[in-house]
Amino acid sequence: xxxxxxxxxxxxxxxxxxxxxxxxxxxxxxxxxxxxxxxxxxxxxxxxxxxxxxxxxxxxxxxxxxxxxxxxxxxxxxxxxxxxxxxxxxxxxxxxxxxxxxxxxxxxxxxxxxxxxxxxxxxxxxxxxxxxxxxxxxxxxxxxxxxxxxxxxxxxxxxxxxxxxxxxxxxxxxxxxxxxxxxxxxxxxxxxxxxxxxxxxxxxxxxxxxxxxxxxxxxxxxxxxxxxxxxxxxxxxxxxxxxxxxxxxxxxxxxxxxxxxxxxxxxxxxxxxxxxxxxxxxxxxxxxxxxxxxxxxxxxxxxxxxxxxxxxxxxxxxxxx
Numbered sequence: 113x114x115x116x117x118x119x120x121x122x123x124x125x126x127x128x129x130x131x132x133x134x135x136x137x138x139x140x141x142x143x144x145x146x147x148x149x150x151x152x153x154x155x156x157x158x159x160x161x162x163x164x165x166x167x168x169x170x171x172x173x174x175x176x177x178x179x180x181x182x183x184x185x186x187x188x189x190x191x192x193x194x195x196x197x198x199x200x201x202x203x204x205x206x207x208x209x210x211x212x213x214x215x216x217x218x219x220x221x222x223x224x225x226x227x228x229x230x231x232x233x234x235x236x237x238x239x240x241x242x243x244x245x246x247x248x249x250x251x252x253x254x255x256x257x258x259x260x261x262x263x264x265x266x267x268x269x270x271x272x273x274x275x276x277x278x279x280x281x282x283x284x285x286x287x288x289x290x291x292x293x294x295x296x297x298x299x300x301x302x303x304x305x306x307x308x309x310x311x312x313x314x315x316x317x318x319x320x321x322x323x324x325x326x327x328x329x330x331x332x333x334x335x336x337x338x339x340x341x342x343x344x345x346x347x348x349x350x351x352x353x354x355x356x357x358x359x360x361x362x363x364x365x366x367x368x369x370x371x372x373x374x375x376x377x378x379x380x381x382x383x384x385x386x387x388x389x390x391x392x393x394x395x396x397x398x399x400x401x402x403x404x405x406x407x408x409x410x411x412x413x414x415x416x417x418x419x420x421x422x423x424x425x426x427x428x429x430x431x432x433x
Contacts (some may be wrong), residue, residue: 127412171403174377183400184400191404200388208384212362214298222306226342227313232335248308255302258372261300262287285374290380297373297382301366313347318344352430360417363409385409 140147166181169227173184192272221324226246233239249257264270277283286292313357324342333341369387374382385405424430 114215131287168407170400171407173320173400175400175403177397177399187400191401192408194358194401195408197406200383204383204385204388205382206379207388208363208365210381211294211365213296215295215301215365216358216362217240218298219302219306219309220355223309224347226310227317228339230310230314231317231343235368244371248307249304250308254366254369255372257300257304258369261296261373273420288375288377290378290382292380293374293382295374297370299314300369300373309354312350315346316350317343331378348397348428351426356417356420356424359420360413362416364410 115157168180170184172186172188174187174190175181175184195364230239233242263270265286267273267283272286273283284292286296319370320342324346325338327337328342362417363385365384365386366391367384370384370387372383374387386409389405389409392398392405420433
């Protein structure tokens, strides 16, 4: 009797699973065109994001390129200890946190401000011109952007130094002085990406109900009050999501831009974790140590995202999950 009841439960459960599977498969067939479009991205994710995770084990091995991953000897946390006790840890970690902290404080609010300003433009042709002008730098290669910056700051032919000389100041070679590197790097990033990053906030602004603005106007509210009571609360969920993502990237700098701008004379303020990984792995062929540092970056990023998400969920009820 008990066996019969048990078998009936299993049969009923299997039937429910089959019904759900059939419903899901019917939905997939209905939206097959969308899944075909999604397939290349899924393949890309598997090949370039998930498959390389197999190689993370070399962070815990004395990796030998001739022996391969499997045959290399396990050394546990030796590479992590080597990095933490080494002469470059404090410099690279400190520079990474400082540079990204400045980037977060400067470059995160600017796209929001740009979106708010652009949203107030009522002449459509002028609005489109402004949008195109500020989006354009994002689509220019980082190599070209870095080249433009180098030319602008050149001590002999750079327009900045020429203007400084015209007003009686001495010429400065900005790119070999450590104290100027952070300002140059942050300014370059803001110029290139602020306009493009404002698209997300413009999209959020377009979703706000216009009747809310009318209600504030009826109550005698000016533009500033409309922004405080309608606009900012309306885009707050988007702001929080983008802030969580930005915090998650706190240790993940645009390393190619740093490589293009820095040199040994600016290592004091320009050398970060990603450039250390580049030199250690690709230049010095210490793949195991480079993998350990990269894994350390990823773990810190995960903790930051998780913490920021929990805080956002607690105080604003907005979160990634």
